[in-house]
Amino acid sequence: MRGFSNTAITCTTVVALGCGAWLLRSGTEHGAPPQPSAAQAHTRSGPEVPAGVPALPPSPPERVRIPSIRVNAPFMRLGLTATGSLDAPPTNKENLVGWYEAGTTPGEEGTAIVAGHVDTADGPAVFYRLGALAKGARVEVERRDGTVAVFSVDAVEVYDAHAFPDEKVYGAADRPELRLITCGGGYSKRTGYRGNVVVFAHLTGVRPSSAR
Structure with a gap:
């Protein structure tokens, strides 16, 4: 699976990742999810992002944890x-995330x-507070092989549905990277x-799963 490109994905499904019906009942002013600030976006200049750690062999993900926004959810x-x-x-599973299985x-x-x-x-639902993540936040993915892949957030950005940067989000990488x-x-x-809100992260650590 190494080197697989996600170019098969032609666009995002904006509506499918949130219905907004409850906002109409609760009021958008107080119920809207947080959005990333400009400070959390990629910078056009400055030091390079650290290379991280060596890649792991393929293994399906089983659970994601993001401590700073209290996410702890299984994968499908x-x-x-x-x-x-x-x-x-x-849409009836609020605490569930999905992984694009044809990809990395x-x-x-x-x-x-x-x-x-x-x-x-x-x-x-599970990613309600995704836009509140900050650079450097930790994302942990528990894998079927008993390892936990630890990622560090590089940037959090928001894109209009009509100007979604497919290559930037889905494009191939020469190191282990994650998009939420x-x-x-x-x-x-x-x-x-x-x-869409998109989190960019790269692998910075690996440890054994405590569940094993």
Whole structure:
């Protein structure tokens, strides 16, 4: 699976990662999910991001933990829809994330893609606070082989649905990288969420799983 490109994904499925129905009931002013600030975006100049640690062999992910935003959720496998966009976890499973199984496994060399809902019809979902992540935050992925791949956040950005940078988000990488994706970019009663929040991270550590 090493070196696999995610170019099969043609676009994101903005609506599928958050319905926004509960915002209409609770009020968007107080219920809207946090959005990343400009300070969390990639910088155009400055020091290079550290190289990280050597890549791991392929192994499917089983659970993701993001301590700073209190995420602790199991994985399911995701494919593509009939239109070529990334599929999404079931809308009735608020604490579940999906991994694009035709691509890179988290910790392997390349770009691993993980998606989760920002909300469901009943309220906030697993990635509701994804936009509140800061650079340097830790993301841990427990893998089937008994290892935990530890990632460090490099940037958190938000994109309009009509200007989503497919290559930047899904493109191949020569080190182990991770993308976490959910809906964001503001909410419209007419069209729903306007875009996506994307977290960029790279592998910085590996440890045995305490569950083994």
